[in-house]
Amino acid sequence: MTAAVARRSDLRFRIGLNLRSIVGRAYPRVIGANREPSWIFFEAVLPLLSIAAYVFIYRTIALNQVAANPVDAPRILANMNALVASVVLGGAMVAFWLNVLWSMASQLYWEKEIGNLQLYMMAPMNRMALLGGMAVGGMFMTSVRAVSTLVAGVVVFGVVFQVANPLMLLAVFFVTLVALYGLGMFFASLYLLWGREAWNLSALMEEPIFFSSGFYFPLGGLYQSGGWGSAVAVLGSIIPAGLGLDALRQLTLGETAFGGKFWVLSAPVELEILVVLAVGFLILARYALAYLETLAKREGKLTSRHQ
Amino acid sequence: MSTYWRTFKTAAWLGWQMDSNWTEPWLFVIYSIVKPVAGAFILIFMYVVIWSINGIPDPHSFAFLYIGNAFFIFVGSTLLGTFQVIQSDREWYQTIRYVYISPISYYVYILGRAFSKIVVSVFAVLITLAFGVFLLGSYGVQMQLSLDRLPLFFVSLALGLFVLLAIGITLGAATFLMARHSQTLAEAVPGVFYVFCGVLFPLTILPSWGQAIGEAIPLTYWFEITRRILLPFQLNTGLAGFDDLEILAFLLVSTVIFFGLSIGVFKLGEYLARRAGKIDMTTSY
Numbered sequence: 001m002t003a004a005v006a007r008r009s010d011l012r013f014r015i016g017l018n019l020r021s022i023v024g025r026a027y028p029r030v031i032g033a034n035r036e037p038s039w040i041f042f043e044a045v046l047p048l049l050s051i052a053a054y055v056f057i058y059r060t061i062a063l064n065q066v067a068a069n070p071v072d073a074p075r076i077l078a079n080m081n082a083l084v085a086s087v088v089l090g091g092a093m094v095a096f097w098l099n100v101l102w103s104m105a106s107q108l109y110w111e112k113e114i115g116n117l118q119l120y121m122m123a124p125m126n127r128m129a130l131l132g133g134m135a136v137g138g139m140f141m142t143s144v145r146a147v148s149t150l151v152a153g154v155v156v157f158g159v160v161f162q163v164a165n166p167l168m169l170l171a172v173f174f175v176t177l178v179a180l181y182g183l184g185m186f187f188a189s190l191y192l193l194w195g196r197e198a199w200n201l202s203a204l205m206e207e208p209i210f211f212s213s214g215f216y217f218p219l220g221g222l223y224q225s226g227g228w229g230s231a232v233a234v235l236g237s238i239i240p241a242g243l244g245l246d247a248l249r250q251l252t253l254g255e256t257a258f259g260g261k262f263w264v265l266s267a268p269v270e271l272e273i274l275v276v277l278a279v280g281f282l283i284l285a286r287y288a289l290a291y292l293e294t295l296a297k298r299e300g301k302l303t304s305r306h307q
Numbered sequence: 308m309s310t311y312w313r314t315f316k317t318a319a320w321l322g323w324q325m326d327s328n329w330t331e332p333w334l335f336v337i338y339s340i341v342k343p344v345a346g347a348f349i350l351i352f353m354y355v356v357i358w359s360i361n362g363i364p365d366p367h368s369f370a371f372l373y374i375g376n377a378f379f380i381f382v383g384s385t386l387l388g389t390f391q392v393i394q395s396d397r398e399w400y401q402t403i404r405y406v407y408i409s410p411i412s413y414y415v416y417i418l419g420r421a422f423s424k425i426v427v428s429v430f431a432v433l434i435t436l437a438f439g440v441f442l443l444g445s446y447g448v449q450m451q452l453s454l455d456r457l458p459l460f461f462v463s464l465a466l467g468l469f470v471l472l473a474i475g476i477t478l479g480a481a482t483f484l485m486a487r488h489s490q491t492l493a494e495a496v497p498g499v500f501y502v503f504c505g506v507l508f509p510l511t512i513l514p515s516w517g518q519a520i521g522e523a524i525p526l527t528y529w530f531e532i533t534r535r536i537l538l539p540f541q542l543n544t545g546l547a548g549f550d551d552l553e554i555l556a557f558l559l560v561s562t563v564i565f566f567g568l569s570i571g572v573f574k575l576g577e578y579l580a581r582r583a584g585k586i587d588m589t590t591s592y
Binding site: 050060065075211221225 | 329496
């Protein structure tokens with residue numbers, strides 16, 4: 001065994017190499033973002049307006065309902081606050097989902113287009129470390145938007161969150177993120193094989209997922225609609241954001257919000273499912289990446305651009 | 308003029324090919340319809356949830372937002388169509404240098420590329436409207452379009468689409484100078500119009516400064532007149548003091564202003580990008 005081979009098979013060296021790869025891949029996202037200040041405006045400020053639109057829909061209808069039945073005003077306004085808070089939480093989650101779609105899933109496809117992928121493939125680190133670095137950098141970039149959405153929710157829209165179990169809340173949030181980015185890694189491997197379908201698939205997974213995962217309304221409403229609505233909700237729950245949002249809403253609005261009738265499952269059960277999804281997606285991503293890399297090489301698509 | 312027309316036609320054909328030839332036609336049709344219909348379903352379930360929780364229907368508000376959302380499909384697709392041209396040519400296909408130095412108007416080229424998206428979105432709007440009228444009647448979605456109102460409808464539609472293109476190019480000029488965030492821009496900028504143009508709710512729900520912003524944006528008048536033509540009832544949108552022709556005149560004047568603005572801003576963005584050497588830059592982080 002040569003010294004170089006022995007060094008490469010040394011566990012400490014491999015762990016260090018992959019950790020450096022994670023930092024190295026996260027670095028340009030964090031630093032690149034800082035070098036492009038316009039990004040803050042476009043990522044953090046403008047998206048708030050779409051969220052505001054959904055907030056105003058609930059406000060408009062709730063105020064009309066109060067006008068129709070003034071006696072019931074306190075209950076209607078309390079429900080309105082809960083729905084507005086749901087939109088704000090959903091808006092924060094939208095930031096992560098868009099990041100998963102555009103900066104995780106389609107990233108390897110993008111790297112292929114601009115000619116970086118072959119360099120990554122030649123580098124000695126594990127591909128999962130590369131994706132992990134993209135995820136860490138992406139989470140940082142996206143947190144700015146998510147935090148600004150939450151702050152705007154509280155300051156501008158007067159949303160009141162009641163957090164009774166902060167540890168559980170943090171656990172749900174981080175497990176949801178891990179599951180989401182695990183799904184992103186899995187998609188990234190699929191996109192290695194695809195050409196322009198990748199871009200279009202990402203575009204297709206915006207509004208349909210916002211709908212089926214209940215980003216702007218309680219997912220339980222879709223579950224309870226019966227028939228195709230329930231089927232769509234079950235499919236939407238495969239995306240970790242669906243159950244993650246449902247649990248986050250329970251933990252920040254209280255289980256009695258919306259009369260307690262629009263929750264899918266209890267928060268602890270949803271956390272358990274999210275853990276299973278997170279582990280499952282990461283394992284799936286690991287094997288899919290290895291398999292699809294081989295397949296892409298075999299079919300000559302690994303570095304073929306503009307298809 | 309013939310050069311402009313030839314550029315427009317060729318760019319529109321190129322845009323159509325780039326949008327659609329990645330898959331089978333039937334899959335492209337489904338793809339083009341699923342996104343806007345899913346967007347409509349978000350609003351439907353928002354309404355269903357608040358109705359169900361509070362037990363009080365509000366069909367007029369729902370019809371108002373449904374029609375507004377259907378026509379907003381034009382806004383999203385036209386803006387995306389204009390925003391993404393510069394960045395996709397520059398960063399993705401890396402062909403901007405060849406197109407840019409060719410003896411055509413790059414402005415007209417962008418118009419042509421965006422036009423193909425408008426054509427596709429016509430079908431999405433029609434399907435969304437038909438879905439609402441035929442399947443959501445019990446929720447309050449109703450529509451009327453008498454023959455004598457047809458000319459007004461088509462004139463306002465043409466002006467609305469033209470002003471959208473002008474706004475898109477005005478803002479798209481900024482992408483000459485930006486890193487590859489046009490996707491975010493295309494997602495974020497429609498949010499401005501979503502909130503301030505009375506698309507989903509009457510302007511009167513906004514604070515007075517928000518209403519003032521809305522009244523300065525031409526799209527507000529386009530949505531107002533479109534709903535006046537199509538809905539059998541009117542909500543108080545704060546523009547009740549103006550008749551249809553006055554609203555149309557506002558739309559016409561603002562269209563002309565934005566067209567001039569789009570040319571000026573486009574030339575400025577182009578000049579600054581050339582001076583900074585950014586015309587064919589790539590940003591890969």
